[in-house]
Amino acid sequence: MVQYTNTHLDASFAALSDVTRRGVLEQLGRAEASITDLAAKFNMTLTGMKKHVGVLEHAGLVTTEKIGRVRTCKIGPRRLEEEMAWIEKYRQLWAARFDELDKVVEELKRKEKVDGRKKRK
Amino acid sequence: MVQYTNTHLDASFAALSDVTRRGVLEQLGRAEASITDLAAKFNMTLTGMKKHVGVLEHAGLVTTEKIGRVRTCKIGPRRLEEEMAWIEKYRQLWAARFDELDKVVEELKRKEKVDGRKKRK
DNA sequence: TACATACTGAACCTCATGGTTCAGTATACG
DNA sequence: CGTATACTGAACCATGAGGTTCAGTATGTA
Missing domain, CATH: 1.20.5 (Single alpha-helices involved in coiled-coils or other helix-helix interfaces)
Structure with missing residues (x-):
């Protein structure tokens, strides 16, 4: 009621509160990457990384596109x-x-x- | 190791990810307040508000001081x-x-x- | 002294997070 | 075709978050 952007702020601050996700953002700031790339870099299962990317995507901080069998992640529209x-x-x-x-x-x-x-x- | 401020960032971004806590910060930006004040303003039990204040305090965003039976909360050292x-x-x-x-x-x-x-x- | 106020702590509840494994499905490649 | 790759989804697990109630404790106040 009072604030109209609460949802955004909730989601993005929550997304930023995890060191792995901040790392992913920094990584994607330098270059696009697949789920596999990111999972390897952050020492995590594909499934685990997919969840992180999902959180970032939900917060609008990352967008992804699947081409063939590879899902490419890049920095999203929200800055x-x-x-x-x-x-x-x-x-x-x-x-x-x-x-x-x-x-x-x-x-x-x-x-x-x-x-x-x-x-x- | 790599980053020395991760703990800070984790804690403060997490603290900011809740609309009630952002509200508390805004409130304390205007004036100091007791736990009771804040609980009333945000429609919550004392215990619930105390937890929120605890999170903010842990993140360094709020400091509190108990004088008599009243704990007064104010904006903390971290800006x-x-x-x-x-x-x-x-x-x-x-x-x-x-x-x-x-x-x-x-x-x-x-x-x-x-x-x-x-x-x- | 008696009572109200202001907070505190433990215990509990429900749901979300951060991670895993395992069993798929879809796509590339030889 | 057959196999490896890349992701996906369900299920599970442990922990923590956000909130409550209830039973204190400590402090003001009449």
């Missing part, structure tokens, strides 16, 4: 724009609050005559 | 830099491949004598 956007929005919220805090922190520092322990960034 | 960085890296990979494709597309366009401008998004 993580929504995910970037969500994170950016969140970071801005955070930044806004942080600006307020900054003043408080500055104030405290002044008062405490900080002992250099926290170097800040 | 999703690594997640942004991963996505950016991925998008650049993608872009590199896409540049190559662009040439092909241009070529095709020329050949097809594309029919006028496509208004596009």
Whole structure:
């Protein structure tokens, strides 16, 4: 109701939460690959890799096409724009609050005559 | 071994893959809140919300502090830099491949004598 | 002291994940 | 044709996620 892209975000963040799938994306960013290629590279059964590819495909991050007996996987149409956007929005919220805090922190520092322990960034 | 931040990425992308937790983050971006506050806002039992907060805390996205009987939750130290960085890296990979494709597309366009401008998004 | 509030932990439920094996099916190749 | 290759699907397994209830514990408050 409130958000209309929840489904997308759910699926793609979930897809990204697995190291193998992130690896597959990086791999496919460099070159297309078959299920067999990917399974070999990530030391996994064909069936296991197929599932990962399925998850990525479901999230729109990968597309596949079967030609003959080989299913070729490539990077999909979604370029993580929504995910970037969500994170950016969140970071801005955070930044806004942080600006307020900054003043408080500055104030405290002044008062405490900080002992250099926290170097800040 | 290969990647040192996998654990972080796994945990934070997984944390972000749930709509309730994204909601909690947005909420905490605006103001601190107790477990009770959050549970009420997201229509959930205290125990359920505590678990979500636990996941976010484990991912470093939220910190909590219990004062008296109230546990106050606020945005944590991690600002999703690594997640942004991963996505950016991925998008650049993608872009590199896409540049190559662009040439092909241009070529095709020329050949097809594309029919006028496509208004596009 | 008594009672309400705020959280905590254990136990349970259901369903999804990440993986496997095994038995197909479809396609390429000699 | 026969065989190897490449994938597919069903079934299974262990674990974890997202949620609940229920029974505490600790802390405010009248």
